[in-house]
Amino acid sequence: MNVNIDPRTVGAQVRMRMPLMTPLEARVVNTITGRKDLDLTTSIREVADDAGVSDAMVVKIAKKLGFNGYRDFRAALVSYRESDVASLHAEISPEDSSADIVKKVFNTAMQAIEETMSILDMAAFDRAADLLYAARNRDFYGLGGSAQIARDVSHKFLRIGLRSNIYDDTHMMMMSASLLGPDDVVVAVSHSGSTMAVIEAVTLARQNGARSIALTNYAGSPLAELADVTLCSTAQGSPLLGENAAARIAQLSIMDAVFVGVAQRDFALAETQLSKTMQSVDAKRKP
Incomplete structure (x- = not known):
């Protein structure tokens, strides 16, 4: 080796x-x-x-x-x-105490973050940040838990004045894709990378000239092969939690980093917009 x-x-x-x-x-x-x-x-x-x-x-x-x-x-x-990272993961058993469960779940999440950070393609990361910063439209596609990741990053983008759309319905994704063009970007979130509804929508968006970013757990998946840019998470699953639970933490961390990378491309404007959006909700908080 x-x-x-x-x-x-x-x-x-x-x-x-x-x-x-x-x-x-x-x-x-x-x-x-x-x-x-x-x-x-x-x-x-x-x-x-x-x-x-x-x-x-x-x-x-x-x-x-x-x-x-x-x-x-x-x-x-x-x-x-x-x-050290390999020793973090341990299977959950029926005999585990509450403390054991918490430790094992947290350690599995930490392992996913550590391993994802070690494999993250920095050239792909920079390309994703560039595409999202320059895009006219930013459309996010995802079903189930993947849609929640899309909502999280869309919320962060809005805080710095970058608007985006989230589609978690098959028909809505296809309608979105049909209207996109060369100045637009699709971010497709799929743990397996083989969700047909997402793949079909990304295929249509690309046919119309839009750029695509895939966020997935498998570099060799159909979605990863299709996208212009692929950002990969990795997570070791367990019979009870599955892969998705830990992978979700890793994928959220990837997109948090992408968000910061996008903001960094015009840091002064991002700070100004962030101040505006934060002030807009201050009055909604209980003193």
């Missing part, structure tokens, strides 16, 4: 490529990553026998995950497991 690789990125690298795996390949990955005794002496034969596949299949899967081969994959996993 390249010694310059940040160990925090390894778990994210594996998780983000899992949707690209066949069921057999995914089972093999889960078998390998589930081994508690994995170390630098674990042979490919041991791993292959444990997973019920050939040595060649293990090598193929390691390369599909972005590693040079089995040894590189093994070294990366060992390094990741020794990192």
Whole structure:
């Protein structure tokens, strides 16, 4: 493994490529990553026998995950497991006390933020901030929990005088996309990156010349492949919480950073607009 690789990125690298795996390949990955005794002496034969596949299949899967081969994959996993961030996540069990539950939930969120920060593409981040700052219209698409992330960042943009629209209905997204043009930007939020309603709307918006930004948990997802700019979160799920809970925290953090990046492009104006919007609601607060 390249010694310059940040160990925090390894778990994210594996998780983000899992949707690209066949069921057999995914089972093999889960078998390998589930081994508690994995170390630098674990042979490919041991791993292959444990997973019920050939040595060649293990090598193929390691390369599909972005590693040079089995040894590189093994070294990366060992390094990741020794990192502070890997130790944050722990599964919730029926025997957990309230203190255990709080600690585990908070630690999972912190892990998602740490790993997301380690994989965040800074060139994509800057491009997203540039597009949102210069846009005529900023339309946000998302369903369910993803729509709540869109609402949060739209609220922040309004505070500095940048207006945006949020669409969480399939028909409304398509109507919005049909009216967009080259000066407009779509921000599509989808944890899986495979929500058809969002993909169809972004496709139409792009056909009309609009630029698109994807916020998703999977770099290889259809939405990520479609968008002009992709911002990726990463989160390790649990049977009870799923991935979405921790990923939502990471995605909110990404968009908070994007908001600050947009504001920074005209900091003086942002401060002026922020003062205006804050004063407008001061009278609504109880003394």
